[in-house]
Amino acid sequence: MENTFAIPIILPDEDERLDALRRYKILGTYAEKSFIGIAKLVADIFGSSIAMISLVDAEEVHFASNVGLDSTVGPRGESFCSLTILQRGVNVIEDALLDPVVINNPLVCGDFGLRFYAGAPLITHDGHRIGTVCLVDTLPRKFNDHDKKVLEGMANLVMEQIELRLQNLLDAENQLRAKELLTASNEQLSASEKRFQTILDTMAEGVGIIDTAGQLIYANEMAQHILGLTKSEIKQRTYDDPKWQNLRIDGSPLPDEEHPMAIMMRTGVPVLDAEISVQPPDRTRFYIAINAAPLLDQHTGEIIGGIGTFMDVSNRRKVLEQKDEFINVASHELRTPVTSLKAAMQIMDRMKDSPNPAVLSKMIDQSNKSLSRLTSLITDLLDSNKISQGQLNLRKTTFNFSVVANSLADQFSNAGKQKIILEGAIDTEIEADERHIDQVMLNLLNNALKYAPDSEFIYVTANIVGTDFRIAVRDAGPGISADQLSHLFDRYYRVDYSGYQYSGLGLGLYISSEIVKKHGGKIGVESTVGIGTEFWFTIPLSS
Amino acid sequence: MIPAENKKIIVFDDDEDILAICAFVLEGAGWQVFTFNNCNDILKRVAVINPAVILMDNWIPQHGGIAATQLLKNSPESAHIPVIYFTANNNISALAAEAGADAHIAKPFDLDDLEKIVSVTATNAA
Numbered sequence: 001m002e003n004t005f006a007i008p009i010i011l012p013d014e015d016e017r018l019d020a021l022r023r024y025k026i027l028g029t030y031a032e033k034s035f036i037g038i039a040k041l042v043a044d045i046f047g048s049s050i051a052m053i054s055l056v057d058a059e060e061v062h063f064a065s066n067v068g069l070d071s072t073v074g075p076r077g078e079s080f081c082s083l084t085i086l087q088r089g090v091n092v093i094e095d096a097l098l099d100p101v102v103i104n105n106p107l108v109c110g111d112f113g114l115r116f117y118a119g120a121p122l123i124t125h126d127g128h129r130i131g132t133v134c135l136v137d138t139l140p141r142k143f144n145d146h147d148k149k150v151l152e153g154m155a156n157l158v159m160e161q162i163e164l165r166l167q168n169l170l171d172a173e174n175q176l177r178a179k180e181l182l183t184a185s186n187e188q189l190s191a192s193e194k195r196f197q198t199i200l201d202t203m204a205e206g207v208g209i210i211d212t213a214g215q216l217i218y219a220n221e222m223a224q225h226i227l228g229l230t231k232s233e234i235k236q237r238t239y240d241d242p243k244w245q246n247l248r249i250d251g252s253p254l255p256d257e258e259h260p261m262a263i264m265m266r267t268g269v270p271v272l273d274a275e276i277s278v279q280p281p282d283r284t285r286f287y288i289a290i291n292a293a294p295l296l297d298q299h300t301g302e303i304i305g306g307i308g309t310f311m312d313v314s315n316r317r318k319v320l321e322q323k324d325e326f327i328n329v330a331s332h333e334l335r336t337p338v339t340s341l342k343a344a345m346q347i348m349d350r351m352k353d354s355p356n357p358a359v360l361s362k363m364i365d366q367s368n369k370s371l372s373r374l375t376s377l378i379t380d381l382l383d384s385n386k387i388s389q390g391q392l393n394l395r396k397t398t399f400n401f402s403v404v405a406n407s408l409a410d411q412f413s414n415a416g417k418q419k420i421i422l423e424g425a426i427d428t429e430i431e432a433d434e435r436h437i438d439q440v441m442l443n444l445l446n447n448a449l450k451y452a453p454d455s456e457f458i459y460v461t462a463n464i465v466g467t468d469f470r471i472a473v474r475d476a477g478p479g480i481s482a483d484q485l486s487h488l489f490d491r492y493y494r495v496d497y498s499g500y501q502y503s504g505l506g507l508g509l510y511i512s513s514e515i516v517k518k519h520g521g522k523i524g525v526e527s528t529v530g531i532g533t534e535f536w537f538t539i540p541l542s543s
Numbered sequence: 544m545i546p547a548e549n550k551k552i553i554v555f556d557d558d559e560d561i562l563a564i565c566a567f568v569l570e571g572a573g574w575q576v577f578t579f580n581n582c583n584d585i586l587k588r589v590a591v592i593n594p595a596v597i598l599m600d601n602w603i604p605q606h607g608g609i610a611a612t613q614l615l616k617n618s619p620e621s622a623h624i625p626v627i628y629f630t631a632n633n634n635i636s637a638l639a640a641e642a643g644a645d646a647h648i649a650k651p652f653d654l655d656d657l658e659k660i661v662s663v664t665a666t667n668a669a
Binding site: 328331332333335336337338339340341342343344346347350359362366369370 | 558560561563564565567568602630631632633650651652653654
């Protein structure tokens with residue numbers, strides 16, 4: 001920089017001063033021009049033709065807010081403002097031609113013909129002088145203390161505006177940053193909410209949230225599914241909705257105050273794994289296990305609602321009930337032959353001193369019959385136990401199916417009035433466990449005889465279907481209703497316990513189906529009420 | 544004692560073996576024994592035979608021993624005939640009470656006990 005003045009114009013704090021100037025972010029912005037009004041006011045007050053608000057940068061002086069000048073920037077080494085920022089007070093040069101410091105300045109000695117200059121520095125709140133408010137004339141002038149005060153006041157005014165503008169800028173920046181933070185945290189929050197929503201929607205447990213009035217205010221998808229609710233209904237349901245009857249496990253009505261959610265809301269203590277039964281108006285009763293926990297206010301610790309997680313445990317309960325029922329049936333069925341056996345033994349015991357041959361023979365037959373019934377029940381029980389423990393082992397051999405079929409047909413046809421008719425590809429070699437196939441056939445034929453006692457003929461039909469050997473046992477009995485068909489092969493299922501129609505453990509079809517499956521085959525049933533029933537199974541033929 | 548001509552008993556049980564054994568034992572004790580493996584037309588059958596006592600199984604077609612016993616006890620013609628509930632079920636006393644039976648005996652039973660309960664129940668009612 002070329003200094004045209006007779007004194008140095010850079011002070012030791014120049015770097016800090018420049019930092020202060022740049023802090024205001026005003027250079028090169030529209031705001032530079034926003035002080036033209038003040039420049040005009042200065043020119044008017046002092047009757048000068050030139051006035052400006054200048055900002056002194058490292059190399060140049062900027063004066064976009066000016067009156068009487070064509071340019072808006074000049075070299076720092078020529079500008080009188082460079083002198084003004086060297087001091088705290090107003091810088092006045094009443095006649096430049098008489099001032100040795102400025103005498104060689106080109107504005108003074110050149111065409112411009114500057115004679116008078118008065119400038120007040122713009123002083124930042126931390127003491128840096130970043131520019132001036134000044135006026136210039138081409139004639140020498142006087143400038144008294146009052147004039148200086150006014151000019152200084154003008155400089156303060158401008159500086160206040162600049163500070164104010166900076167404050168606004170900072171506020172805006174802070175707001176922007178806060179907004180960005182808020183947006184980011186909102187996004188995070190919504191991503192987290194979405195994640196929770198996904199968890200809630202995919203979990204196998206129902207989740208319901210209630211308010212203090214017991215009103216359901218949220219139910220996840222599984223809760224809606226278990227409770228059979230649609231979204232619009234949720235708002236109308238309380239957990240103790242009278243339309244939905246809550247029952248104890250034993251089927252008696254569950255008083256509202258005994259509902260796990262009510263107990264939890266009353267005591268504030270979580271209730272875990274409480275099982276209740278629910279009777280909807282139009283569906284079958286089901287069982288749910290509930291975990292109930294209070295929702296507490298973060299600050300006061302007051303209960304503001306409750307959250308219940310629950311799952312449909314109807315199947316678990318049904319299996320338990322079926323198992324109980326099964327044990328009941330099994331002990332009954334075991335006791336029945338034991339009753340005849342015990343009586344027969346006692347009769348023989350009574351006549352042991354003078355045996356009656358006819359009675360003795362009858363009682364021995366009875367004992368043998370009872371024992372074989374017991375044996376077959378015990379075999380069924382053991383087989384079913386083996387199957388449930390995955391221990392059903394096959395001893396496969398190659399044999400002709402007709403051997404099994406003929407032997408059974410003879411046995412049954414001699415025993416009663418019903419005839420077994422064998423038809424189709426009975427004479428087929430198969431690779432299977434002969435004892436188990438015999439067991440399946442025996443079971444299917446026994447069922448046909450037992451459940452279709454009035455069916456004169458029972459047909460056993462063999463076919464080769466693709467790579468399978470298919471055997472069907474068909475009766476012309478009463479048939480089985482559709483709702484019972486799907487359960488026939490379940491472990492503890494027996495048609496109509498309540499009717500006490502037929503004895504037996506109800507394990508036969510379960511065992512048969514497991515034997516067939518173990519062979520890689522399929523088992524099934526088709527039945528029409530009033531027409532008859534056909535049980536069939538397939539055994540893969542060895543290739 | 545019951546007059547000899549009135550020593551009639553009906554046994555209802557779905558198990559043919561038990562029916563046969565009971566018939567043999569009770570006939571030996573001097574009873575005229577009638578056996579049925581179901582409870583169809585029970586009121587009519589009981590009215591025709593007019594037994595001194597009835598042995599009733601729990602699991603018996605069509606509707607079970609409880610319903611059959613209740614039917615008998617609710618009918619003026621048969622209400623006075625004592626019913627002995629006999630079953631292989633676990634909760635026999637509860638079942639007998641529900642049915643409204645006069646006595647009960649669990650299966651398997653001792654022959655002496657069977658003869659005794661039949662005799663005592665019939666005598667008490669007579």
